[in-house]
Amino acid sequence: MQIISKNTRILYNPLLLREDPTFCFDIDLWWEKDAVVGSAEGRGTTWFVQTSTLTAALRHYRRGGLLGKLIFDSYFFTGWEKVRSIQEFNLLNYLRSKGIPVPRPLASRTIREGMxxxxxxxxxxIENARNLVDVLLTTSLGAEKYRLIGILVRRLHDANVCHSDLNIHNILLDVTGKFWLIDFDKCGCRDGENWKISNLIRLLRSFRKELSKRQIKWQESDWQTLIQGYYLPN
Structure with missing residues (x-):
């Protein structure tokens, strides 16, 4: 569903979000309700809040790099269909429709101020889940787990979705042994095939980077097992 005014667009799922969607992006109100249950630091603070239906992650879009130090959280408006929050909300719904394990979107808000x-x-x-960096700092994964990661990435690519930041921080493993993909900002559908190889190379670089930085429990042969999973017949 949508709430539309001249300068604001709110998309929300009324089956998941019972709170008033016009107020659910104000972290101070969640504090007043004693519903803030944690946080995580990245480009900015992601707040974990307890809604009436589930625990959710609230994120304000912030720029990175040098430009982010100057502009912080503003983006040029080139049309509602190109807004990052709307694109990510819709993309998550699309991936869910394909049966790909990603977080369910509750709501997105965009406020336009001129240009x-x-x-x-x-x-x-995603409850009771850790990203692969945290997992591999303490334990190695067996061959079957790497094959499952490969299968998951192949399913993403078969849906023609390129994860623009496919790395092992954005792959989660929950306590049931299920893998999840997160953080789909600036991601979207693409045609062709060449980008899929580039996407896999990005993922391989992330394994190697964390190995050099933190000595995660990973080796090159694990990548070959992952690739076997990727190329398994459907």
């Missing part, structure tokens, strides 16, 4: 906009997103928090 710029600011945006927020509220999505499901």
């Amino acid at each position: 710029i906009y600011r945006a927020d997103l509220l999505v499901e928090k």
Whole structure:
């Protein structure tokens, strides 16, 4: 569903979000309700809040790099269909429709101010899950797990979705042994095939980078097993 005014667009799923969607992006209100249950630091602070239906992650879109130090959280407005929060909300719904394990989107908000906009997103928090960096710091994964990662990435690519930041921080493993993909900002559908190889190379670089930085429990032969999973017949 949508709430539309002249300068604001809110998309939300009424089955998942029972709170008033016009107020659910204000972290101060979640504090007043004693519903803030944690946080995570990255480009900015992601707040974990307890809604009436599930635990969710609230993220304000922020720029990175040198430009982010100057502009912080403003983006040039070139049309509602190109807004990052709306694109990510819709993409998550699309991936869910394909049966790909990603967080369920609860709501997105975009506020336009002239030629710029600011945006927020509220999505499901995957409970009892850790990213692969945290997992591999303490334990190695067996061959079957790497094959499952390969199969998951192949399913993403078969849906013609390129994860523009496919790395092992954005792959989660929950306590049931299920893998999840997160953080789909600036991601989207693509035609052709060449980008799929580039996407895999990005993932391989992330394994190698964390191995050199933190000595995660990973070796090159694990990548070959992952690739076997990727190329398994459907």
